[in-house]
Amino acid sequence: MKTLVIAVTIAAVLALAAPAPTRAGKQSPAAPGAPAGAGVRPYGPCALRTLSRDVSEGARTPRGFAPSSGRVRAITFFIDFPDAPARISPRKRYAEFFPAVADYFRASSYGRLDYRSTPVPRWIRMSRPYRSYGITRGTTFDPARNDGYHAIAREILDAVDEDVDFRRYDLINVLAAPNAGPPATRDVRSVTFAGAPTGLETDDGVDIQNVSFIWSRQTGDSPFRVLNHENAHSFGLPDLYYGGRARAGHTPVGHWDLMDEDWGPSNDFMAWHKWKLGWLGPGQVHCLARPGTRP
Numbered sequence: 001m002k003t004l005v006i007a008v009t010i011a012a013v014l015a016l017a018a019p020a021p022t023r024a025g026k027q028s029p030a031a032p033g034a035p036a037g038a039g040v041r042p043y044g045p046c047a048l049r050t051l052s053r054d055v056s057e058g059a060r061t062p063r064g065f066a067p068s069s070g071r072v073r074a075i076t077f078f079i080d081f082p083d084a085p086a087r088i089s090p091r092k093r094y095a096e097f098f099p100a101v102a103d104y105f106r107a108s109s110y111g112r113l114d115y116r117s118t119p120v121p122r123w124i125r126m127s128r129p130y131r132s133y134g135i136t137r138g139t140t141f142d143p144a145r146n147d148g149y150h151a152i153a154r155e156i157l158d159a160v161d162e163d164v165d166f167r168r169y170d171l172i173n174v175l176a177a178p179n180a181g182p183p184a185t186r187d188v189r190s191v192t193f194a195g196a197p198t199g200l201e202t203d204d205g206v207d208i209q210n211v212s213f214i215w216s217r218q219t220g221d222s223p224f225r226v227l228n229h230e231n232a233h234s235f236g237l238p239d240l241y242y243g244g245r246a247r248a249g250h251t252p253v254g255h256w257d258l259m260d261e262d263w264g265p266s267n268d269f270m271a272w273h274k275w276k277l278g279w280l281g282p283g284q285v286h287c288l289a290r291p292g293t294r295p
Contacts (some may be wrong), residue, residue, distance in 0.1 A: 143199035165253035
């Protein structure tokens, strides 16, 4: 297994750093604006086995996750609270993320992911103070409870279900008023529930899943990338950082991939993730199934 992982890593780095010429002598990746869906997903001896139905580094993403290439449609809602009313318009909050999120995915995927977001530009006021929902890092989406993310999502659904056809969308984004909860420098609470139904269903018969909640504001020059990170969970990618107390100062990938550190210096996805998501062309990946050297 170690040999396979090393081989995959070498191939991925080569694909990312120096795209190989195609048989016709032209170089990939395609420039931004290339036809969507023209990539390839992992196959063959370098395709890591998928061992669970959750987010993972496995080559095959199970059913239930959002598509990661072609046209992907998101709907974006805005929430605030009686004790944390929004201090900006929903359009200003939206502008913190768009069009930057869509532009980032377009560039990173070489035009193979056409991300479209539709905002519902009004603040949806929650019925109770922020603290009463018990939102902390690790809060669940438990249908048996009257707090947490299930309670928030239920109120959102009650407010919009008559007007929104959820059958049209692959992803759901919820942008909270930035003054709700602690600043991101103290506690990052943004989260995604991906790959499986959450226990809520719309009037259209759509299971609520692949939903991202964004709290506060990230630091750095590109704070919008927290949403790229969270949406990537809906595409099937796992976190690459350590959880709990070991998180501080122990990031195995750091700024080399958005699934570890999504703040600070501008970064991209590692080539393995791009291959898994279908963003690389056939001529960009060379599988090294055995140890050895190559020129």
